[in-house]
């Protein structure tokens with residue numbers, strides 16, 4: 546399974562091609578659009594989200610509500626494009642016109658300067674248009690497809706914000722369904738009402754100060770069978786692949802599984818999960834400090850993965866930068882942006898994790914049709930049961 550995306554933040558549309566899904570998978574745009582709607586929400590977003598109403602069109606690979614096995618084409622329109630038609634024109638525009646106005650002050654923390662140097666672009670818009678987190682719309686859409694595959698096998702994905710702007714949410718043990726219900730109701734995707742109020746106040750304050758906030762988000766995947774991923778080769782370890790997918794999200798700087806970085810401070814006896822067996826549950830663990838992985842393979846316990854998002858780099862009170870033309874110090878150019886996108890980032894992280902799990906699931910159970918995959922899956926579960 547693989548996908549590629551194309552599209553600029555202020556271009557006409559975002560596009561994705563998704564390949565490697567089996568045939569006969571029931572697939573519709575509605576659950577994808579629900580995910581896109583979740584991504585647009587969250588306290589701290591800027592004006593752009595009021596302009597967009599992200600809806601995916603399925604244009605290939607699906608017929609009469611089911612996949613055919615052919616590549617799937619997906620498109621999401623940028624409603625804002627109408628305001629950028631000259632600036633983003635595919636054909637050349639007149640010298641001296643509005644469309645030729647260049648961005649020459651790189652914003653610290655963004656791809657602007659590195660991208661400009663690397664691609665030899667003197668208008669940094671040619672970098673920022675693609676590096677923008679607008680692209681995550683398509684990752685969420687593709688994740689929405691992966692979810693529909695996973696749901697066929699009872700695998701569910703949810704998530705929550707763990708901390709935002711240094712304020713930590715209290716985490717209570719609860720079933721995943723309950724967690725999903727409560728976080729959906731929260732503008733900052735937490736279950737802790739006290740922390741929610743503090744986070745909202747912190748976002749308001751940061752906005753007033755022309756500053757931005759980051760945070761930590763957690764994704765939970767329940768229902769994975771034991772043995773997705775493999776210990777035999779570095780690039781087949783599923784936790785490693787998930788880590789790559791998470792850190793590839795715009796503004797993400799770190800990732801951890803289970804107790805994560807805390808493992809460095811504990812003795813081994815307080816880190817590893819003891820193995821148990823009973824007739825009803827088979828092999829299982831008394832704890833899940835490993836976050837669902839041992840040897841790069843799923844243990845059958847829930848996957849628990851957290852990602853760290855830095856504060857958005859575009860600041861209304863900009864940091865110092867250097868003009869690429871005059872080489873003089875300037876305050877960086879301001880582009881319209883969000884104060885905090887941590888709640889939305891949680892939805893994006895769910896999507897990229899869902900994709901990696903679905904991909905590993907397809908590698909393990911193969912097959913060109915959903916029926917073939919189901920037969921392989923059931924035969925494997927029976928084998929594990931007899932072990």
Ligand code: EPS
Pocket residue numbers: 554591593594625676677678679680682795859880881882883
């Ligand atoms: C972004 C800048 C803002 C955000 C955008 C990401 O867009 P604009 O420059 O149009 O105001 O709103 O996020 C989205 C458009 C989105 O769909 O999430 C950036 O520079 O990364």
